[in-house]
Amino acid sequence: MAHDTSTHQHHDEHSEHDMASNRMAVSATLHCLTGCAIGEITGLMIGTALGLSTLATIPLAFALAFLFGYTLSTMPLLRAGAAVGTALGVVLAADTLSILTMEVVDNVVMALIPGAMEAGLVNPVFWIGMPISLTVAFFAALPVNKWLLSRGKGHALTHEFHGAAAQRAWIPDLATPILVTAIAAFMAGGLVVSLADELGLQQGSGDSHAVHETLPGGTGSAAG
Template identity: 40%
Template sequence: MQERHNVHAHHHGGGSLRWATAKHALRCLIGCNIGEGTGAAIGFLLGWDMALTLALAVGLAFAVGYAFTMIPMLRTMPWKQAAKVTVIGDTASISAMEVTENLLAFMIPGFMMATLADAIFWLGLGIILPAGFAVSYPAMYWAMKREQQKKGGSMQQAHQHNHH
């Protein structure tokens, strides 16, 4: 199965990398927003000010985003490589996502004070989340392509050796 996957990736090149990148970027987006939402909820419930709440939310966005990206990667690569791809790809990816999402959140009138029952909250999420994905994808693609190229030489040699 693993060899078939490598053959597929070898023959279809960029397409499978783009699909893998999209999956990792989406997992990162989901993880980040779970972390950020949790941080925002904790800050709100504890009565913290906006700056402290935002700091907690962004910190949890990074932590949960890293976890959501790295854990599935462990199925296809060793821990050290998965950690490296995650930190390199996700740091740029999450940073771009957080800056974009938070700037948009502050720009949408009424969004920052909206509750789950307010239409502006859901409309805002419909704008913010796709924008976050759009800016995180290129950073994740760059990191994954970089890792693939680094290991590509040894993988191609092993691939050729297995077929001769």
């Protein structure tokens, strides 16, 4: 009977450990996703504003995704009292593989969606393709983070660093959901604006065609 109780307790502890590990992996992946999304959207906006080609815009968005991803992880460690060099070292070791996986998958998915890579910021295809690609990238990076955490690597490094202070500073429980919600709202807003612009262009084209029909020489005119 005692053996059964001990086995049951061990099973419960193992289940709780797995749940905690899964929650940490999800949080780590959401954290990377936030930085990637901010960096990519910023890069694409800059590329569009400067009239850069797709081949030039993709590396820019890729680089900014790493920049924002590393920044979001570094700042909490600095607030926890880490030196800049130490914090950067921890973050580079913790985030690089996760962000790289996410960026590669995200860009591949965007490339597979017809017209998504060439679409401008006022094109609905872009704002539909972006959340699809980021969602696929999230599920691609999740097992990577779980694997890293199981080996004491990845974001486990930031948890171990500086003890409880780093744990409180890394990915505040409220900060990541707020950022994710803000990004989702921004992308939804971009989709609405692009749809409105497209409908406006279609309406304008229809009005122009109707005017043309009433003008002399138009197919609907007496001269026609």
